[in-house]
Amino acid sequence: MRLFKKVMAVGLASTMVLSMAACGGGSTETTAAATTAAQTEAKAEETKATEAAETTAAAAAEATSDFDASNVKVGISIYKFDDNFMTLYRTELERYLVDDLGFSKDNITIQDGKGDQAEQSNQIDNFITSGVDVLILNLVQASSAPQITDKCKEAGIPVVYINREPDAEEEERWASEGINATYVGCDARQSGTFQGEEILETSNKGDINGDGKVSYIMIQGDPENVDAQYRTEFSVKALTDAGVEVNELFKQRGDWDQAKGQQLTQDALTQFGEEVEVVFCNNDAMALGALQAIEAAGRKVNEDIYLVGVDALTEAVQNVLDGKMTGTVFNDHIAQAKSAADIAVMYLKGEAVDPVNMVDYRKVTTENAQEVLDALK
Ligand code: BGC
Numbered sequence: 418m419r420l421f422k423k424v425m426a427v428g429l430a431s432t433m434v435l436s437m438a439a440c441g442g443g444s445t446e447t448t449a450a451a452t453t454a455a456q457t458e459a460k461a462e463e464t465k466a467t468e469a470a471e472t473t474a475a476a477a478a479e480a481t482s483d484f485d486a487s488n489v490k491v492g493i494s495i496y497k498f499d500d501n502f503m504t505l506y507r508t509e510l511e512r513y514l515v516d517d518l519g520f521s522k523d524n525i526t527i528q529d530g531k532g533d534q535a536e537q538s539n540q541i542d543n544f545i546t547s548g549v550d551v552l553i554l555n556l557v558q559a560s561s562a563p564q565i566t567d568k569c570k571e572a573g574i575p576v577v578y579i580n581r582e583p584d585a586e587e588e589e590r591w592a593s594e595g596i597n598a599t600y601v602g603c604d605a606r607q608s609g610t611f612q613g614e615e616i617l618e619t620s621n622k623g624d625i626n627g628d629g630k631v632s633y634i635m636i637q638g639d640p641e642n643v644d645a646q647y648r649t650e651f652s653v654k655a656l657t658d659a660g661v662e663v664n665e666l667f668k669q670r671g672d673w674d675q676a677k678g679q680q681l682t683q684d685a686l687t688q689f690g691e692e693v694e695v696v697f698c699n700n701d702a703m704a705l706g707a708l709q710a711i712e713a714a715g716r717k718v719n720e721d722i723y724l725v726g727v728d729a730l731t732e733a734v735q736n737v738l739d740g741k742m743t744g745t746v747f748n749d750h751i752a753q754a755k756s757a758a759d760i761a762v763m764y765l766k767g768e769a770v771d772p773v774n775m776v777d778y779r780k781v782t783t784e785n786a787q788e789v790l791d792a793l794k
Contacts, residue, residue, distance in 0.1 A: 484766055491526070491761065492544035493536055493553045496581065498529040500673060502701045502728045502748065503555060503580065510553065510754040518758055534558045541565055545572045552576045558641060559583045566591070566598045577601060577766035579757050582643050591672040592772045597764055601757040601774045604773055605647035608746045611780045612648065612725045614656020615744035616695055618782070622661055623723055625694045630662040633695035634685040636703045638673040645670075648699045648727060668691060671703045678703025680709035693722060701726035701733035701745055716764045719743055729781050731793055736784040747789055749778040 491514065495507050507527060514520040526544070530537035534557040544552060545568060556562060560584035569576045575597035582602050591598040594623055616623040616631070623631040633653070638645035649668070656663050667685040671677035678698060687692060696711070698704035704726030707719070716722045718741050726733055730748035734740040753776050763770050781789050 434569070434765065439577075440475050455649060460512065460775055475670060476758050484762060486514075486522065486765075487521050488760070489520060489551070489765060490524045490547075490549045490632040491520060491551055491553065492528040492541075492547075492549035493525065494530050494540055494544070495527065495555045496530045496537070496557045497532040497660055499532075501675075502673075502700065502750065503678060505730075506555075506750040506754055508582065509751055510758060512752050514758050530555070530557045532557055534535070534561055538565065541568070545569065545574060546561075549744045549762055550576060552762060553757055554578050557581075560641070562587050562598075563590075563681040566596060570596050575761070575770075577757050577761050577764070579753065580644075593734075597770070599770045599772055599774060603748060603753065603778050604775050604777070605644040606651045608644075608727045608778045609648040609651025609653075610655045611634045611746045611778060612652040612697060612727065612744070613659075614653075615725050615780065615782060616656065616723055617659055617661070617734075619719075619723060620742065623656065623658075623695050624661070625721060625723070626691070626767055630664045631656055631694055632664040632666050632689075632692050633697055634682070635665065635669075635687070636671045636678050636681050636696065636698045636707060638669065638671070638699040638703070640670055645673075645699050649697075650703040652697050652725075654680065671698070671706070673702055675702040678706030679709045680706070683713065684706040686710060686714045686716070693723075698724070699725045700748075701730040704733060704742060704745070705736075707732070708736065725769065727778075729789055731790065731794065734781055734786050734790045737781055737783060738790065739746045741781075745781045747781050749779065752776045 424595040429433040430642070434667055443451070459586065475645060493507070493510065497505050498504065513527060515522050515526055526549075528537075530540065537557045538561065541552070541554065554565070554576055556565070556578065559581040562578060566587070568794060578598065579601045580602055582600055586599060590596065631757060634650055637649055640646060653663055653665070666689045669681045671681050682696060696704075696707050698707055703722055707724055710719060711722055711724065718724050725744045726742065727746040727748055729745050733742055733745045737745055756774055756776055779789070
């Protein structure tokens with residue numbers, strides 16, 4: 418079980434205890450006077466709580482204003498610049514650090530890992546030697562986290578991992594050994610589930626030809642990446658959990674890449690033709706490629722085939738609005754960039770940080786696509 422879930426479970430348990438205490442006990446024959454007294458007391462408690470919250474907020478604001486970001490050096494490495502989603506993320510991260518948090522653009526260095534772990538590890542070594550104050554890392558291979566974390570720890574540099582999640586054992590080590598390392602991302606299981614639900618929400622629950630089962634193809638991201646693994650598993654699980662029978666016709670890795678998404682979908686449509694009812698893509702870039710192949714094959718999304726992606730790239734959300742994609746899932750790069758940068762600042766201020774920090778995904782269908790599009794502008 419992931420650490421985040423454990424933290425959530427503890428939080429939930431204490432909320433339950435509190436609400437049980439609030440609802441608990443007492444005679445049912447409460448008099449009007451007692452009710453009024455209880456209400457007065459509750460009101461006083463509420464006022465006290467509000468005042469306490471205001472004091473905490475004021476203290477937090479003061480602490481933030483004390484922090485001077487202008488001389489802080491930040492090293493950022495992105496697994497590769499040539500990735501649509503990570504380009505949006507990196508642009509927002511830099512914008513937020515500079516415009517909202519007051520970092521100097523000259524003190525922020527962003528490197529391109531070029532999809533090569535050896536190259537990225539060299540860049541990180543250089544960041545460490547050059548004496549950056551904090552690192553924000555989108556690893557090429559999440560499995561390199563233990564070695565990289567140890568180097569950062571030795572150099573006394575806190576590290577915020579983003580987008581490609583190290584495994585649970587590594588995250589637990591940060592907590593148990595008190596290492597200044599953390600992960601900011603989304604729980605990819607949720608995005609897979611949302612994709613499956615989008616298919617279940619169609620008029621025939623994905624069974625276009627009415628043969629009692631949903632025949633699908635799966636275009637996967639890089640399978641080393643937990644996002645790819647979970648989206649593949651949980652999109653289909655949403656269908657089977659709802660009692661829908663499934664039939665996997667084809668499953669291949671497209672490495673998050675549009676051109677590969679197009680080629681693979683074309684191959685699958687050539688091989689299986691009309692049989693394909695649903696195209697699951699682990700991200701929108703590959704879904705955009707899949708759409709090209711679907712259109713070239715003379716098929717029509719939402720009429721004789723369904724297509725879903727993840728990320729909410731502007732082009733994909735527009736496609737949802739135009740009925741050319743059944744749905745996508747907003748992988749909120751804005752909230753993730755904000756969280757990663759805010760957590761970097763917490764480290765710099767010496768504050769405690771949780772080992773795992775998750776941001777919610779959001780379903781995007783024709784109903785809310787316009788709203789999401791407006792928010793993305
Ligand atoms: C995104 C993909 C992206 C990948 C990079 C995923 O969360 O959905 O679009 O290529 O991250 O690691």
